[in-house]
Amino acid sequence: MPRRIEPEADVVRRIGAIATRLPEAREEEAWTGVRWRIRAKTFAHVMVAQPGYESAYRDLTGDDSIRTVLTFRAVGDELLALTHAGWPFYRPPWSPTIVGMVLDDDTDWTEVAELVTESYRACAPQKLVRLLDT
Incomplete structure (x- = not known):
């Protein structure tokens, strides 16, 4: 089996800069790639799809x-x-609320910031979501 490819450090840094500014969000290694969580819920996960x-x-x-x-x-x-x-969007069949997005040279990072923030809103307790609106 080929060695698992991890996401480029620059991509992880860019998403991390978006995600970790959200209240109580944390970054951690995932089974592959990196994920960002609010308490026990993952609101963003970057990985490399490879053969x-x-x-x-x-x-x-x-x-x-x-x-x-x-x-x-x-x-x-x-x-x-x-x-x-x-x-660049697709919908994995294993969850009714998860969407995937291919990240490449044409990625709109402003859109990524909006999508990651909205994902956080869908996962976080309302008292933390309210902090975003103040």
């Missing part, structure tokens, strides 16, 4: 390329819109 390892992205798209992907939570109209948006 030789399970990947919802590769299963859904048939793309055997090595791709860096970010998964996050979405709800309501945002979930519906992202589910039907097409590239």
Whole structure:
């Protein structure tokens, strides 16, 4: 089996800069890649989809390329819109509220910040969410 590829440090730093500014959010190593959590809930996870390892992205798209992907939570109209948006978004079948996004040279990092923040809002206790609005 090939060695597991980890996300580039710059990508982890960029997402971490967004995620760790949120109240009580923490960064930790995941089974692969890095995830950001609020208490026991993961609100963002970056990893590399690569041949030789399970990947919802590769299963859904048939793309055997090595791709860096970010998964996050979405709800309501945002979930519906992202589910039907097409590239770079996809919807893993293992959760009704998780959306994936391929990160590449064309990634809109302002959009990533908005999506990660909204994912946090969907996971965090309301008293912490209220801190974002003050």
